[in-house]
Amino acid sequence: MSQMRVDDIQMAYDESGAGPPVVLLHGYPFNRSMWREQVATLSANYRVITPDLRGHGDSDSSAGPATMKAMARDVGLLMDGLGISRAIIGGLSMGGYVALAFYRLFALRVSSLILADTRAQADTEEAKQIRAQQAEKVIAEGMAGMVDSMLPKLLAPETVSKRPEVVKRIRDMMLRTKPEGAAAALMGMATREDQTENLSRIIPPTLILVGRDDSITPLQDAERMHQQIGGSRLVVIENAGHVSNIEQPEQFNKALTDFLHT
Ligand code: MLT
Numbered sequence: 001m002s003q004m005r006v007d008d009i010q011m012a013y014d015e016s017g018a019g020p021p022v023v024l025l026h027g028y029p030f031n032r033s034m035w036r037e038q039v040a041t042l043s044a045n046y047r048v049i050t051p052d053l054r055g056h057g058d059s060d061s062s063a064g065p066a067t068m069k070a071m072a073r074d075v076g077l078l079m080d081g082l083g084i085s086r087a088i089i090g091g092l093s094m095g096g097y098v099a100l101a102f103y104r105l106f107a108l109r110v111s112s113l114i115l116a117d118t119r120a121q122a123d124t125e126e127a128k129q130i131r132a133q134q135a136e137k138v139i140a141e142g143m144a145g146m147v148d149s150m151l152p153k154l155l156a157p158e159t160v161s162k163r164p165e166v167v168k169r170i171r172d173m174m175l176r177t178k179p180e181g182a183a184a185a186l187m188g189m190a191t192r193e194d195q196t197e198n199l200s201r202i203i204p205p206t207l208i209l210v211g212r213d214d215s216i217t218p219l220q221d222a223e224r225m226h227q228q229i230g231g232s233r234l235v236v237i238e239n240a241g242h243v244s245n246i247e248q249p250e251q252f253n254k255a256l257t258d259f260l261h262t
Pocket residue numbers: 026027028029092093094095189216242
């Protein structure tokens with residue numbers, strides 16, 4: 001693990017391989033370890049950077065909502081520190097929200113965009129209220145209750161019934177997130193901008209991935225982004241839910257390498 005001071009936090013990240021830079025942004029409440037299989041494949045041909053977004057993994061938390069814009073600025077500062085002006089930017093779920101915010105802030109720094117199991121819409125009023133309740137709950141009670149209620153919704157039925165090691169890996173990763181970091185991310189996601197109107201302005205090649213059984217950011221959300229981002233490619237990952245890169249790494253990696261090598 002490496003660390004860099006960005007803005008008001010110490011940010012943890014891993015870096016491996018050499019070649020065109022790829023920056024992969026994890027979801028909530030995950031951390032950079034979720035990209036293990038993608039780093040193993042991509043680092044043969046690319047310089048792969050996987051940060052822990054603020055409040056997650058080994059990065060510091062900050063007071064107040066951790067907005068998608070703040071996280072995107074952190075990524076920009078990390079790239080500055082690493083001497084990377086332009087990169088392939090990919091994100092899963094919350095990482096996708098951050099990737100879209102990054103594009104809004106720094107369009108010219110994005111050579112290609114990868115949006116996995118994510119959506120362009122902002123939260124509904126009801127979703128915002130649920131986030132506020134969840135933030136209070138994790139601060140008062142810790143992560144375990146939230147993780148246990150979220151976990152079955154995250155995964156495809158096949159993953160839950162047949163792949164206990166995958167369920168355990170994701171559960172352990174979620175439990176490592178500090179309650180204050182999770183609460184800050186929840187409040188940040190609740191205030192994120194609706195990016196729907198901006199999708200048609202996305203110019204770089206864009207890959208959209210989604211697990212067929214994703215119930216959090218369903219196929220319909222991915223199809224909407226695909227319709228609006230000109231020339232984008234949509235790949236549906238079979239037998240996967242919301243964490244499609246861990247549930248089906250071979251399919252996910254094939255989609256990534258097919259996209260990046262063409
Ligand atoms: C994620 O996986 O990053 C979150 O489930 C996204 C969300 O809660 O909107």
